[in-house]
Amino acid sequence: MTLEFHLCVTAIGHHLYRVHTEQVPPTVPIAKEVRAWDVESWLSYAAQIKAAVYLGDRHNLNATLAILGKQLYAALFTGKIAESWNVAQNLAQQKQVLLALHIEIAASCLVDLPWELLYTADRFLVTNPQIAVKISRRHAAENLEQLDLAYLIEDMQQESLAEEWNDTFLEIDESDPAYAEDSAVVANILSQLAASPPTTPNEEQASIPTTSTQTTPPPRGKSESVWRTFVIGSFMMAIVAIASVWWEYQQPNQIASSLTSLAWNRLNKRNWQAASTQEITAIAIAQLHRKEAIAAQPLVEELLNRNALQNAEKVLKVVPPSANTDTILFLRGRLAWQSSQIEQARRYWEAAVKQKSDTKYYNALGFAYYAQDNWSQANEAWFEALYLANQPSVTQDNSELLTTYAGLALVLQQSVPNRPPNEQAKLINEAVKLREKVLAEDPINFQLQQLESHWLWHQKAITDWRSLLLIKDSRVSR
Known part of the structure; x- marks a missing residue:
């Protein structure tokens, strides 16, 4: 949003x-x-x-x-x-x-x-x-x-990133028993970022467009080289500049090769909500270089929860389009969705469900169709999510199941004006039943205030859910 x-x-x-x-x-x-x-x-x-x-x-x-x-x-x-x-x-x-x-x-x-x-x-x-x-x-x-404002802005953003790193080191509580070990691992990652020379990127052949709209700039002239020399004037800014190039272009696995499994296990057990945005970014990039998309997923989701969209985009750039897994496609879709790129998000999620049928993916896809007023496709996506959620082999995530019910209720409500009068009351009644089921099982998280802070619920869905909440249950009013 x-x-x-x-x-x-x-x-x-x-x-x-x-x-x-x-x-x-x-x-x-x-x-x-x-x-x-x-x-x-x-x-x-x-x-x-x-x-x-x-x-x-x-x-x-x-x-x-x-x-x-x-x-x-x-x-x-x-x-x-x-x-x-x-x-x-x-x-x-x-x-x-x-x-x-x-x-x-x-x-x-x-x-x-x-x-x-x-x-x-x-x-x-x-x-x-x-x-x-x-x-x-x-x-x-x-x-x-x-x-050349583009390069002025780029360097200012790199300088800001360097300052955030300094702030991170100042804010960490050194009394935390995990501080020394975690700091050592993160420092190891950063030192490798600084030491690794950038490689020439391969041209991406993406069947799905990426979320970035930037293009590679032409070679800079003499005056631009002078600008680069004096703008990146401190050691920390130089480290960040090299790191940003490395993050985008370095070949996989180099950063992870010297980190022990014990170090990775320690990092994976971190409370990421208490970690800094830059720390999460660095670790997520390292995880993706190890081709561990599942391990990186909660880190990227934490960045997206913080609305740190630029950091999340930087992490996902590590994965070339040819290596997109269902997890990466879902995350790319969420990044596009939170960047208000609904069409692009829908395409990513359509690609994700083709790789793996997952309730969460279909729920997201349903909201994308709904945002585009495609009630039929939204209904199909949410019915598929409902079918998957009720499979015996699936560990049921109740929040996802309730989201599915809520989506189906929204579609039923949208269908009312297009149906004959004798069917309209029945559709409204079914929508209200689903609404009541959702609220009975989770009376807090499906209230308007909570939905407004949920990344998946866009304004149209919230407005329609508000309308549905105002409809009285006919079973109660009798």
Whole structure:
């Protein structure tokens, strides 16, 4: 689930600009501000950034990036806009979901400014894993390509990752008996990441599209090489940069070869909910290099539970499409689903059930069909899930079975308008019976508040379930 917060910036007069919300989450107030901006000053800073990149002046570059980023952020988020933005951030934190910030620059005099470098709370906004930033420009920008924002942002994200590692080491409780052993294993993994040279990646022949939309950039020129040299200036950032390349391109099993089975068993028994996001990411990558998708699954799911979508994507990139198992396909589908890519999620889950018939897979597929208003296919998927759940050889997961019943109840409710009047009451009655069965066996987790925080229940399903909850049981009302 993702909350959308859209802003639009337009010019309305000499040095006057209007900033208004175009889309906000429910309960978040819409807002509009008219402000006077000194755009020439910002363009001057943008020119300084470009010059610092070419000259390799790291000190001036870092200072100028932060100064301009702060000014742009303060200009956008002020008054009612700031209040609305703060409410949206608090709502996303409460629901533990991603907040997508989309800023549309509709004024031609503003398109050459690097809005991607918004800076707040001692960090660039693009490095905040809880916020996805997208900037769109109605008019073509002339100078941004030369400024190479993609690489500026990439390096800022790597620097942020390095800082998170430092924070992780500071926050770990050294009194924990498991600290020394776990730290040694993780340190071993990281040292191998730093020591392993990157290899040339093989071109992927994917029958199913991956969740990433990035393409491989062209070879960089001399000025870009200078930029890379001075941006990655510290030892820790260098380690992270090498690690990120290794994570994507290194051949399987190299990281795991020197780790003993005892070390892996120790790591597998960790309480991952108490571990840091970066620690989980590193271990999950190592597990997949050992071709242990089942062992990596709870780690990837923990990343997805935290809505750490970029980390989960980085982990899953370790597995080439040719090596997709049903487990990996399901996880890729969940990543796409939580990234609001419903069509892509459906394709992954369709591929997963072709490899293995599993109640959980069919439940997810049912919700994907339901989100696309394909009631017939959703009904078939949930009936298949019900059939599998009732097989004698299957260890029944009651939460999955109840999810299946809930899905079937939703489909029955959707079928009512298309049926003859004499059948409508019967369908509603059957839907209510299923609803009551679900609530009787789990009266807590199928309430609206809990469903809103569940990754699988999208807004349409929640809205329809709310409607179903309002229908009285005819057996009680008699």
